Each structure stands twice: as structure tokens, then as C-alpha cells.
Amino acid sequence: MLKNYFKIAIAVLKRRKFFTFISLFGISFTLTILIVITAFIDNVASANYPEVNRDRSLYINELRQKATKTSGQMNSPASFWYLDTYVRTLKTPAKVAISSMFAATNSYVNNKKLVINLKYTNDQFWDVIEYNFIEGKPYTSQQIKNGERVAVISEDTKKSYFGDVPSVVGKYIEADNVQYRVSGVVKSVPVTMLVSYADLFVPYTVSKVDYKHKSLMGQYTAVLLANSKDDFPKIQAEYAAVVSKIKPDNKDFDVFVSRAEPYVESYLGGSPIGDPESGKLWKLKFFGYIFALLFMLLPTLNLININISRIMERSSEIGVRKAFGASGMTLVGQFVVENIILTLLGTIIAIVLSFIILQIINNGDLIANLHLTINLTVLYYSLLACLVFGLLSGVYPAWRMSRLQVVTALKAQ
Amino acid sequence: MIPVETTERIHHTNLNDNNAEVMIRLQNINKVYRTDTVETLAINNISLNIDKGEFLSIMGPSGCGKSTLLNIMGLLDNPTKGEVSIDKQDTTKLNDKKLAAFRNRKLGFIFQSYHLINDLKVLDNVELPLLYRNSTAKERRQLATEALEKVGLSNRMKHFPTQLSGGQKQRVAIARAIVGQPEIILADEPTGNLDSAMGNEIMEILLQLNERDGTTIVMVTHDENMARKTHRLVRLFDGSQVQ
Known part of the structure; x- marks a missing residue:
């Protein structure tokens, strides 16, 4: 069954190359930006050479x-x-x-x-x-x-x-x-x-x-x-x-x-995000997560749209599958699997792109002596986010499609 | 129930004797299509029994409700009113999942425009109904190969549908319909897109299926000659059964 899904997923990706390009570009571009930004934040905020004692240091900057x-x-x-x-x-x-x-x-x-x-x-x-x-x-x-x-x-x-x-x-x-x-x-x-x-x-x-x-x-x-x-x-x-x-x-x-604060908090006092008195870090994290979520929402919506438009194109297939015994849930499963294959493909491209970009930043003159790496935690969360939005962007169109009457689906060709 | 008149029979069977087992029973079927302004009666109170092993054809002018009736028999569409039972199972009580499983086991479909999945090879297309059963890849492959052999297309297994002629496509569609060994085959104008030679070939395959395997076949057709080859002909006009 999965092999069949995989075959059809690859065939569909190959069939509409422009749609595939847009989908993959949306996913990989978004993830690349997130990975690069988080690699930078991670490098700047965490304990690195020579400030290896940052985790047990308090800063008075202001x-x-x-x-x-x-x-x-x-x-x-x-x-x-x-x-x-x-x-x-x-x-x-x-x-x-x-x-x-x-x-x-x-x-x-x-x-x-x-x-x-x-x-x-x-x-x-x-x-x-x-x-x-x-x-x-x-x-x-x-x-x-x-x-x-x-x-x-x-x-x-x-x-x-x-x-x-x-x-x-x-x-x-x-x-x-x-x-x-x-x-x-x-x-x-x-x-x-x-x-x-x-x-x-x-x-x-x-x-x-x-x-x-x-x-x-x-x-x-x-x-x-x-x-x-x-x-x-x-x-x-x-x-x-x-x-x-x-x-x-x-x-x-x-x-x-004046306060003695951990590294990141000590630099947020004057920022518009930071409450000058207290609770700066959670606000920063909160806004960070909101930003990441909104950022991820863009390719998700894009994918949902593309998937919906692909529904009518594949309605004959949906009709045939239903006629020969696929239930609505089975079809939802098929579309979700296809979408996850697409998203995973996007993730692989994103990882490769991020690696290349980080190498360019590290070897270029943009910031001397900066050595950015793909953080494993970042990678883990990126993969997780990918799967989630692969699911999200697949489930809704699949659900809509699975409600299609067989006759309507067959006639739509 | 309106009595059904048998018109012609080429293959002599004991279908209309009182002991024959009813495979498809339609009772007072109505189908109404509604839009905001118009209400169209597509099927008007049709009752029909189709016996096990019978080959029935449905004829009538375009738009008279032939395909709608076939779709209702095949559980692809719901009647507005009336009951459909297949092999003594009242299908109105089945949910989506059970209905899907029931269709998979009992029914095979052949469409005028073939409805093959162009992204899959011939063999994968034929395997499709078996994907929704508990069967291994090896079993699926074997059954699909056998089905293709039956329709004389075992040399085209690795081809894509787009590489085949119309007649070949329809034979693939027949292989797909019979691969799961369903008791009923519903064919919606299976020769409609083919020239007469190809049409006859397809008809021969269907007749063989009916005679050799005892498969119950319901076929919608415009072709009087094809209809004549079946056991019984039902004519529709404006959604009503006239013969």
C-alpha cells in the first residue's frame, strides 16, 4: 500500500513540475531561513568560545x-x-x-x-x-x-x-x-x-x-x-x-x-520587546515562537491551496479508488502520506541549503570568525514542524476530497 | 413493482424461473436532482430484480437516467427514495467504511472513458481493488497478472495507460473490474468509445465472464446489437422504465 502511495506521490510530483517547484520552494525556503536564523541566535546567545562560562555568569550592561x-x-x-x-x-x-x-x-x-x-x-x-x-x-x-x-x-x-x-x-x-x-x-x-x-x-x-x-x-x-x-x-x-x-x-x-542578569536578558532592557523591569526572556521567546509559527503558516497555506487545486485534477482517480473500495479515511491517509513525502523532500532540500548557506557565512567576510553550525535541537524541531505542517496541509484538502461523491468525482474529469 | 419484460435471449439460462436467486433488488427507486430553482426527476419509481448470473442491458436515449440507475445499483450514488439490496444486503444501512468494503468485495466497474490512473502502470492499475483488501504484494501481483492474461494483455503490464489504444485501455479496465473476482460487474457504455471491431471484442470478453464465471453483469448501452446479445433488456425513457 505504502509503495503504491509512494509511486503515485512521485508521479504526481513529476506531473505538475511547476506546482511541485512552488511547494518545495515554499517549504525548503522557509525552513532554510528558520534554520539559519536559529543557528545564528544559538551561536550568539549560547556559551561559545571564549565566553564558555556564560551559563554561570551574570552581566551588568546597563x-x-x-x-x-x-x-x-x-x-x-x-x-x-x-x-x-x-x-x-x-x-x-x-x-x-x-x-x-x-x-x-x-x-x-x-x-x-x-x-x-x-x-x-x-x-x-x-x-x-x-x-x-x-x-x-x-x-x-x-x-x-x-x-x-x-x-x-x-x-x-x-x-x-x-x-x-x-x-x-x-x-x-x-x-x-x-x-x-x-x-x-x-x-x-x-x-x-x-x-x-x-x-x-x-x-x-x-x-x-x-x-x-x-x-x-x-x-x-x-x-x-x-x-x-x-x-x-x-x-x-x-x-x-x-x-x-x-x-x-x-x-x-x-x-x-541596575540589575545583574543572565546574558540574553541583560541585552533586552532597552528593547521594545523587553519590559524594562521584568519578564523579558519569556516575552522574547513568546514573540519568537509566534514569529516562527506565522512564518511556517505561509508555506502551509500555500500548500493547502495547491493541494485543493490538485483535488479536481485528480478527481477521476479519487472516484475510481472509491468505486473500487477505498473509504474516505483511506483516501485521507493516502493524501496525507503523499504530502508528508513532499514535506520531507522539502526538509532534505532545506537542510542541504542551510548547510551551504552556513558554510558561505562561515567562510565569507560577512562576520569574521563566526562559526555557525546546524544545531541538532533546531534540526529536530524543524523536522517535527515539517511533519506537523505536512499533516496539516494534507489533512484539510484530503478531508474535503474524501467527502466527494463518487459520481461527482468521476464526472469531473 | 412494474413487471419487467424480457426481450431477447441468446444465451439460454434458467434465469427467469422461480428458483433463480435475486442478486440486485431495486425497490421504488427515485432520484431527484435539486438546484435553487429547478427540480429534475432523473429516476421515477423504478423497481427491478436482477438475478444471479444474469446479463442485463439498459437502453434509452441520452439523459433518460440509465447511468444514474447504474450508479445507484453500484452504490456510487444514493437514491432520493427507495431501497437497494445486493445479495440480500440492505445497502442503505451501511456506513462509508462498510459500503467501501462491500463495493470492493461484490462489485466491479467498467466505465465508458476507462478511468485508468495514468500515473500508474497497467499492472498497478489492475492491482488497485486489491490494495483495499488484506492481500500481500505477491498475491496482488499474481491475481493482476492472471486478470490481464484473461483479457489478453499480459504483454502490456509494464506500459502506462497513455501508451495503449482505446480497446486496450478498456481491456485493462475489465481486468481491473474482475481482478477481485466480484459477483457483479456494472458496465457503463463499455463499448461507447470504441469502433465496432473493438466493441465486439470487449463484448465477447463480457459474455465469456458471464457464461464461464457466472458473473452477474449489468450494462448500459446505446448499441442495439450489443444489447441483443444479453439475456434481458430494460428500456428507460425520461427516468421511467418503459420496457
């Missing part, structure tokens, strides 16, 4: 000062002074990494301009973010205290600045008219890793901006490494207690808010 009367507010990263005074001193985190947002600086090699993204860090940054050192080592806390102009550079920067040389430790690199002595070279990180990406890492003490300046807002973020995820509530409570005592430093505002 301070918020609010005016109750005017509903006005000001959001900004923190100053080094703020993080050093209020966050580094917390008792519950195992370590606190403090680093600035990366900022572009210019450098010149053989009269050619080279843009180097520079990041200031403290010493614990190198413990919390686990870089692979290709050579050398990070600068020490003593070197930071001394304000030494030392730097860790990325592998890409080593290549573009020094060329193809075996070792650069001890050599000097100039950025923003300052000479830094290279103490180590790390494997490069894609720009999507906001906390860990930079071309040049230098001690915060060499910053031209006074790191001792007592203001709340600045250009720094902190990563609080917990001993385990279970410590999150404790750390958050301790930080909340500290924050509750801090007053805004701008007279226009009367409320000061």
Missing part, C-alpha cells in the same frame, strides 16, 4: 536613571569607577570581569590605515573570559596597577599588523598614537560576542579617560562569575541591596536601577 514625574529616563553602560566601587567589591561572585565597550582606533602599517578595536579590561577579565592564548599570556594585576602600556592582541590583528611572523610577544603595536608592548596573542573572536570581542586589549589604567572619575555612567560592563548557577539569586540579591542605596548622580532623576 544603568538606568529615571524621573518618576516626567517618566524620563537615561540608560547607559556604567563607569569604571561605579563597577570598581559597587560591583567588584561584592562578596558573592567568584570573580568580576570589568571591560569597556570596544572602540575603534586608527593605526598605520606601511602608510596603510588599519582600524583597531580597543578594549580596556581589569585583570579578572582574563579569568572569567577564557581565551585561547596562541602565544604569551595576559597582563598581570601588577602591570595594571603600574599603568604599564602592555596589550593582548587578537590573532587577526597580529596578522594584519605584523604580517606572517612566528612570534610577536615583546614587540610594540601602536594604536591611537600610543605604543603598547604585546604580552600575548589570543584566538580571534567574532564581533557578535560583545563582551569578549576586540582587536587589542589593554589595562584600564592606561585609558585616557580618568577611570577614577566619580560618575555612574560610562563605557564599561561587568561579568560576574558565580561558582555555580545556583548562586545567581544570592548575587542578584546582594547587588540589589547595593543598588538600592545608590542615588542618581543627575538631579533630573530620582530613581536608580
Whole structure:
């Protein structure tokens, strides 16, 4: 029976090539986009090199000062002074990494301009973010205290600045008219890793901006490494207690808010999706699922339409099958199986397409050092979604068709 | 019940004696087609008994209700009023699933325009009724091959219907109708699309089926010569039985 269904399904697919193309294109294109998007989200949101400790880290990316009367507010990263005074001193985190947002600086090699993204860090940054050192080592806390102009550079920067040389430790690199002595070279990180990406890492003490300046807002973020995820509530409570005592430093505002949150939530504070106060992640997930559902709905509706239009075309076959003993349910089964064959074919094409697209993204210059992979979970859910919408788009037309009177079906030819 | 008159009989059987077993019984069959504005009476109170092993032909002008009556006999269409029993089974009480199984076991159909599935090979087309039974692929293959041998088409098994002539297509359709060894074959103008030589060939096969296997056959036809070869002729006019 199944072999017969398979034969007829393939024959039908071959018969109307344009319809088949539209159906397969709809399924495979939608799934490809979903797989690529989820691969990207998965890569950006989950723990990857060098932020392998992301699952047991809390992030402070933003301070918020609010005016109750005017509903006005000001959001900004923190100053080094703020993080050093209020966050580094917390008792519950195992370590606190403090680093600035990366900022572009210019450098010149053989009269050619080279843009180097520079990041200031403290010493614990190198413990919390686990870089692979290709050579050398990070600068020490003593070197930071001394304000030494030392730097860790990325592998890409080593290549573009020094060329193809075996070792650069001890050599000097100039950025923003300052000479830094290279103490180590790390494997490069894609720009999507906001906390860990930079071309040049230098001690915060060499910053031209006074790191001792007592203001709340600045250009720094902190990563609080917990001993385990279970410590999150404790750390958050301790930080909340500290924050509750801090007053805004701008007279226009009367409320000061800051939270230590897991990675994804910490970036949603200012987004239109995120409720600035709470419950950001579930909303993001909720909207994500709605988006995926609507996205999947398009090819489903398309398939239903195409299937219905195919009904009349095959009405003689339906009539004959019914006349020779097929019940309505048997015919529904046949059409659903045919549709699932079509959807599975679309899924295989989608997987191949996704693989090709991810390879192009990985090997292209779109985002350097980004390595996207087809996530198995994503693949599993894609297959599941495919089967579900194969069923959905098959059942309704099949049900309509199965109600057709044999005589009507035979006459329609 | 309107008495049925037998017109001519070439093959002599004991069909009309009182001991003959009734295979198809139609009682006060009415069929009305309704649209928003018009009501058309397609079948007007027809009662008819067809005996087991009988070869009956139905004739009449176009639109007189011949095919409608045949479809009602074949359980492909429901009467507006009246009862259809086949082999003593009142078919009005059967649900979709049981009706499908009943059709599969008892009935075989031959259509004027063959209604073969062009996407399937001849052998797969003939196997079709067996798909809806508990039979293995091997059994299906064997029975379908035998059926094709009976109609003289065993050399065309791997062909697609589009590669066959009209007569060959109709022979495939006959093979499909007999593969499940049904007790009744309903043929709606089986020679209507064929030239006279081909038509005679098809008629011979049907006659053989009736004589050799005792299959009850009801055939709708426009051809007086073909009808003459059957046991009994029923004439319809404007939905009513006139002879």
C-alpha cells in the first residue's frame, strides 16, 4: 500500500513540475531561513568560545536613571569607577570581569590605515573570559596597577599588523598614537560576542579617560562569575541591596536601577520587546515562537491551496479508488502520506541549503570568525514542524476530497 | 413493482424461473436532482430484480437516467427514495467504511472513458481493488497478472495507460473490474468509445465472464446489437422504465 502511495506521490510530483517547484520552494525556503536564523541566535546567545562560562555568569550592561514625574529616563553602560566601587567589591561572585565597550582606533602599517578595536579590561577579565592564548599570556594585576602600556592582541590583528611572523610577544603595536608592548596573542573572536570581542586589549589604567572619575555612567560592563548557577539569586540579591542605596548622580532623576542578569536578558532592557523591569526572556521567546509559527503558516497555506487545486485534477482517480473500495479515511491517509513525502523532500532540500548557506557565512567576510553550525535541537524541531505542517496541509484538502461523491468525482474529469 | 419484460435471449439460462436467486433488488427507486430553482426527476419509481448470473442491458436515449440507475445499483450514488439490496444486503444501512468494503468485495466497474490512473502502470492499475483488501504484494501481483492474461494483455503490464489504444485501455479496465473476482460487474457504455471491431471484442470478453464465471453483469448501452446479445433488456425513457 505504502509503495503504491509512494509511486503515485512521485508521479504526481513529476506531473505538475511547476506546482511541485512552488511547494518545495515554499517549504525548503522557509525552513532554510528558520534554520539559519536559529543557528545564528544559538551561536550568539549560547556559551561559545571564549565566553564558555556564560551559563554561570551574570552581566551588568546597563544603568538606568529615571524621573518618576516626567517618566524620563537615561540608560547607559556604567563607569569604571561605579563597577570598581559597587560591583567588584561584592562578596558573592567568584570573580568580576570589568571591560569597556570596544572602540575603534586608527593605526598605520606601511602608510596603510588599519582600524583597531580597543578594549580596556581589569585583570579578572582574563579569568572569567577564557581565551585561547596562541602565544604569551595576559597582563598581570601588577602591570595594571603600574599603568604599564602592555596589550593582548587578537590573532587577526597580529596578522594584519605584523604580517606572517612566528612570534610577536615583546614587540610594540601602536594604536591611537600610543605604543603598547604585546604580552600575548589570543584566538580571534567574532564581533557578535560583545563582551569578549576586540582587536587589542589593554589595562584600564592606561585609558585616557580618568577611570577614577566619580560618575555612574560610562563605557564599561561587568561579568560576574558565580561558582555555580545556583548562586545567581544570592548575587542578584546582594547587588540589589547595593543598588538600592545608590542615588542618581543627575538631579533630573530620582530613581536608580541596575540589575545583574543572565546574558540574553541583560541585552533586552532597552528593547521594545523587553519590559524594562521584568519578564523579558519569556516575552522574547513568546514573540519568537509566534514569529516562527506565522512564518511556517505561509508555506502551509500555500500548500493547502495547491493541494485543493490538485483535488479536481485528480478527481477521476479519487472516484475510481472509491468505486473500487477505498473509504474516505483511506483516501485521507493516502493524501496525507503523499504530502508528508513532499514535506520531507522539502526538509532534505532545506537542510542541504542551510548547510551551504552556513558554510558561505562561515567562510565569507560577512562576520569574521563566526562559526555557525546546524544545531541538532533546531534540526529536530524543524523536522517535527515539517511533519506537523505536512499533516496539516494534507489533512484539510484530503478531508474535503474524501467527502466527494463518487459520481461527482468521476464526472469531473 | 412494474413487471419487467424480457426481450431477447441468446444465451439460454434458467434465469427467469422461480428458483433463480435475486442478486440486485431495486425497490421504488427515485432520484431527484435539486438546484435553487429547478427540480429534475432523473429516476421515477423504478423497481427491478436482477438475478444471479444474469446479463442485463439498459437502453434509452441520452439523459433518460440509465447511468444514474447504474450508479445507484453500484452504490456510487444514493437514491432520493427507495431501497437497494445486493445479495440480500440492505445497502442503505451501511456506513462509508462498510459500503467501501462491500463495493470492493461484490462489485466491479467498467466505465465508458476507462478511468485508468495514468500515473500508474497497467499492472498497478489492475492491482488497485486489491490494495483495499488484506492481500500481500505477491498475491496482488499474481491475481493482476492472471486478470490481464484473461483479457489478453499480459504483454502490456509494464506500459502506462497513455501508451495503449482505446480497446486496450478498456481491456485493462475489465481486468481491473474482475481482478477481485466480484459477483457483479456494472458496465457503463463499455463499448461507447470504441469502433465496432473493438466493441465486439470487449463484448465477447463480457459474455465469456458471464457464461464461464457466472458473473452477474449489468450494462448500459446505446448499441442495439450489443444489447441483443444479453439475456434481458430494460428500456428507460425520461427516468421511467418503459420496457
